[in-house]
Amino acid sequence: MNYDVIVIGGGIAGLTAGIRCAGAGLSTALVSGGMSALHFSSGCVDVLGAQADGRLIRSPFEALPDFLAKRPSHPYARVGAESLTAALAFFKEEVEKAGLTYCDNGAQNHFHVTALGRTKATYLSPEGVFSDLVKKTFETRKRLSILNFAGFRDFHPALAAVNLRKNSLFAGWRIRTGVLTLPPAAPAGKNPRELRSIDIARIFDTESRIEDVAAQLKARAAEADIVALPAFLGVSARRGAEKRLAELSGKLVYEVPTLPPSILGMRLDDALKSRFAAEGGVFIAGDRVTGGRMEGGRLLSVNTRHGGGAELSARFFVLATGSFFSGGLSSRVDEVSEPVLGLAVDRTLPRSTWYAPRFLDPASHPFLSFGVSTNETLNPADASGREVKNLFCAGAVLSGYNPVREGSGSGVAIATGYFAAGRIMALSRQPLS
Numbered sequence: 093m094n095y096d097v098i099v100i101g102g103g104i105a106g107l108t109a110g111i112r113c114a115g116a117g118l119s120t121a122l123v124s125g126g127m128s129a130l131h132f133s134s135g136c137v138d139v140l141g142a143q144a145d146g147r148l149i150r151s152p153f154e155a156l157p158d159f160l161a162k163r164p165s166h167p168y169a170r171v172g173a174e175s176l177t178a179a180l181a182f183f184k185e186e187v188e189k190a191g192l193t194y195c196d197n198g199a200q201n202h203f204h205v206t207a208l209g210r211t212k213a214t215y216l217s218p219e220g221v222f223s224d225l226v227k228k229t230f231e232t233r234k235r236l237s238i239l240n241f242a243g244f245r246d247f248h249p250a251l252a253a254v255n256l257r258k259n260s261l262f263a264g265w266r267i268r269t270g271v272l273t274l275p276p277a278a279p280a281g282k283n284p285r286e287l288r289s290i291d292i293a294r295i296f297d298t299e300s301r302i303e304d305v306a307a308q309l310k311a312r313a314a315e316a317d318i319v320a321l322p323a324f325l326g327v328s329a330r331r332g333a334e335k336r337l338a339e340l341s342g343k344l345v346y347e348v349p350t351l352p353p354s355i356l357g358m359r360l361d362d363a364l365k366s367r368f369a370a371e372g373g374v375f376i377a378g379d380r381v382t383g384g385r386m387e388g389g390r391l392l393s394v395n396t397r398h399g400g401g402a403e404l405s406a407r408f409f410v411l412a413t414g415s416f417f418s419g420g421l422s423s424r425v426d427e428v429s430e431p432v433l434g435l436a437v438d439r440t441l442p443r444s445t446w447y448a449p450r451f452l453d454p455a456s457h458p459f460l461s462f463g464v465s466t467n468e469t470l471n472p473a474d475a476s477g478r479e480v481k482n483l484f485c486a487g488a489v490l491s492g493y494n495p496v497r498e499g500s501g502s503g504v505a506i507a508t509g510y511f512a513a514g515r516i517m518a519l520s521r522q523p524l525s
């Protein structure tokens with residue numbers, strides 16, 4: 093099979109690149125080995141949340157020049173602030189087309205509430221987590237009710253409430269907790285304690301149980317202006333479910349990202365995949381690229397685990413296989429490597445420097461910034477050090493940034509996926525060299 097572009101990896105970076113390439117009329121195939129980090133993330137897009145010393149960043153774009161001055165190899169330094177801005181706008185437009193509204197707070201970060209009742213800085217959130225309405229309501233109303241469905245084990249309103257009461261952002265708030273009963277349509281034969289967030293979310297993919305839940309909200313949170321619920325309101329039909337619930341209950345319904353599987357992340361995954369398909373992209377699911385054929389500084393083709401030896405060839409490739417979490421990087425006792433194409437990774441020895449002494453060290457762990465090193469246009473080098481001109485790297489497989497410490501995970505993935513696609517679009521207009 094021959095394509096203009098083959099994207100390896102179906103997380104947020106690969107899908108962003110794939111949507112842009114397919115949307116530009118390039119025949120694009122995406123090979124995805126399985127679930128991505130989106131299924132575990134909050135679904136919010138962090139762009140730049142903290143300085144290296146842990147100080148919070150309010151305005152990522154204002155902070156960026158100083159931040160990058162000390163980090164010339166950072167992926168944001170490669171793509172530039174202009175491309176980052178364009179990438180975020182592209183992302184918002186694309187997911188909107190798929191029915192998901194993502195909102196920002198102008199040029200500033202906003203916070204979202206975590207399942208443990210902490211607040212975390214982020215830049216773009218789904219509208220159930222942040223919007224002008226959410227912001228205005230949080231500024232003017234101070235009565236919050238945190239509710240859970242009886243028996244659901246992965247969310248604890250009392251714990252969230254204890255932590256929120258200690259948070260200065262919630263000083264003077266009245267925070268109550270309560271329990272809802274699952275609508276009768278809960279999967280037959282299952283005890284509520286066995287249900288995961290995805291089981292409950294599916295109940296709301298049809299709107300049929302909304303009336304029942306709205307009536308319970310009115311009764312159990314009668315005095316609250318804002319009702320925080322674990323993010324359960326459907327995977328695919330959320331906008332309908334949330335609107336209807338707000339209309340019927342008269343409350344602002346605020347969605348709290350839960351423990352994995354993350355419904356907010358799954359909605360995003362769903363929306364991006366549907367955009368890729370709508371642009372005519374070919375999604376090869378459940379297969380993994382196992383190697384590739386290189387010649388003269390170009391990647392000619394790749395093969396996959398289930399492809400029976402057949403080669404998938406293309407003019408351009410994007411490697412977006414993620415970090416250790418998704419198998420895009422692998423480690424042995426004394427070595428970190430890129431397992432698919434054997435690309436050059438940043439020097440990682442000695443091993444004693446890989447980790448911080450404490451698991452939850454505020455400075456985070458150095459290994460999180462290991463990855464494939466690239467030139468300014470995100471082209472990696474092969475094992476012999478030769479630049480691979482038609483291959484672009486995007487997302488967590490890249491070296492030079494620490495998504496956890498900086499709070500930049502999805503921002504870097506979107507920006508580099510978008511940038512890689514832009515390079516391919518420009519080069520595809522030129523004859524092969």
Ligand SMILES: Cc1cc2nc3c(=O)[nH]c(=O)nc-3n(C[C@H](O)[C@H](O)[C@H](O)COP(=O)(O)OP(=O)(O)OC[C@H]3O[C@@H](n4cnc5c(N)ncnc54)[C@H](O)[C@@H]3O)c2cc1C
Pocket residue numbers: 100101102103104105106123124125126127128129130132133134135136137138139379380381382412413414415417418419420432486487488489495499500501502503505
């Ligand atoms: C638990 C967790 C929580 C997070 N929370 C947040 C958050 O709240 N906000 C935020 O901004 N960021 C968050 N991040 C970071 C952010 O989610 C990641 O940085 C970002 O999703 C990385 O996207 P990616 O597309 O580069 O990689 P991934 O999402 O890891 O996707 C890589 C994909 O490549 C596939 N793959 C791997 N190898 C192959 C192969 N050989 N062939 C084919 N396919 C392959 C994998 O199956 C996977 O689908 C979180 C990360 C984790 C792990």
